[in-house]
Amino acid sequence: xxxxxxxxxxxxxxxxxxxxxxxxxxxxxxxxxxxxxxxxxxxxxxxxxxxxxxxxxxxxxxxxxxxxxxxxxxxxxxxxxxxxxxxxxxxxxxxxxxxxxxxxxxxxxxxxxxxxxxxxxxxxxxxxxxxxxxxxxxxxxxxxxxxxxxxxxxxxxxxxxxxxxxxxxxxxxxxxxxxxxxxxxxxxxxxxxxxxxxxxxxxxxxxxxx
Numbered sequence: 001x002x003x004x005x006x007x008x009x010x011x012x013x014x015x016x017x018x019x020x021x022x023x024x025x026x027x028x029x030x031x032x033x034x035x036x037x038x039x040x041x042x043x044x045x046x047x048x049x050x051x052x053x054x055x056x057x058x059x060x061x062x063x064x065x066x067x068x069x070x071x072x073x074x075x076x077x078x079x080x081x082x083x084x085x086x087x088x089x090x091x092x093x094x095x096x097x098x099x100x101x102x103x104x105x106x107x108x109x110x111x112x113x114x115x116x117x118x119x120x121x122x123x124x125x126x127x128x129x130x131x132x133x134x135x136x137x138x139x140x141x142x143x144x145x146x147x148x149x150x151x152x153x154x155x156x157x158x159x160x161x162x163x164x165x166x167x168x169x170x171x172x173x174x175x176x177x178x179x180x181x182x183x184x185x186x187x188x189x190x191x192x193x194x195x196x197x198x199x200x201x202x203x204x205x206x207x208x209x210x
Contacts, residue, residue, distance in 0.1 A: 013038040013062075019048040027080070030056040041067040049080040053111075057085045063092035070126055071104035081108040088120045095121035098134075107132035113158065118144035125150040141166060141187070149173070161206075162187035175203050184209065 010033065017040060019028060027049030035052065039062030044050060048070075052058050060066050070079045079100075088096050098108060107128050114136050116122055124134050124147070134149075138158035141147050145164035149171055157177035166189035173191050175182065180201040186209045196203050 010034075011036045011038060012040040017042045019044040019050065027051065029053075032056055034059055036061055037066055038062045039064040039066065041069070043067075043069045044071070044079055047079065051080060051082045052084050053082060054084060057087060058083055059087040059089060060096045061089050061091075063090070063094050065094050066090075066096045068096070068098045070098065070100040070108070071102040079104045080106050083108070083110045085112040086110045086114055088116060088122055090120060093119070093121075095123060097123040098126055099123075100126035100128075103127040103129060105129045105132065107135055109135045111137060113138035113140065115140040116142060116145040116147055116164070118142045118164075121146045121148075123148045123150060124152060124154070126152060128152055138182075156182075159183045159185075161185045162189055165189055168192040177201060 012035070017037065019042070028051070029049070030052045031054040034057040036059045042050065070081060090096065104127065133153035133155060135155040135157070139156055139160050141162040141164040143163045146167070147164070148167040149169040151169050151171060153171055154173045155176050156173065157180055159182045160175070161183070162185060164187070166187070168189075168191055170192050172193040172195055174195040174197055175184070176197045178199050178201065180198050181204070182201070183204045183206050185206040
């Protein structure tokens with residue numbers, strides 16, 4: 001089964017959007033429009049693919065917690081999760097949590113600059129194979145926002161600006177990308193293990209680093 005969305009939008013309210021696909025090219029694909037998950041989550045079985053590319057936007061709203069459950073079944077799960085633009089816009093202190101039941105051999109990628117606004121909470125949980133995890137371009141954490149890394153590695157190919165709270169989960173944040181220069185403003189939240197792996201680029205420090 002392959003679901004394709006090219007433009008316009010889709011609104012999923014107060015339900016769990018479930019992907020049950022086997023090996024092959026099945027899954028949910030979008031190249032445009034905005035998919036709004038209003039008090040809703042996403043539940044995907046093994047080998048499911050959720051790909052929002054090009055101009056597509058995925059937005060989580062509502063006043064209840066939303067869960068994105070990857071690799072929900074199977075012993076050799078390969079769940080692909082690619083977001084072009086990810087927006088967290090919850091109200092009433094509700095949060096968004098990425099998690100998994102089985103270890104996934106693929107990570108989660110967010111292509112466009114990601115900004116976590118004041119009052120928003122994002123938990124990056126789940127279990128991934130070695131060398132996988134969460135991959136972002138630019139990351140901006142506003143004052144009053146909370147980003148939890150969970151027990152996974154985090155890869156950043158752009159800038160990091162933290163004016164809120166970041167919980168490192170005793171894991172590595174790696175600034176990667178060949179030929180990429182970026183800035184790191186760590187704010188008051190410490191890193192556990194910080195790695196810079198930019199062979200022909202670098203990272204400039206903007207302020208104190210903990």
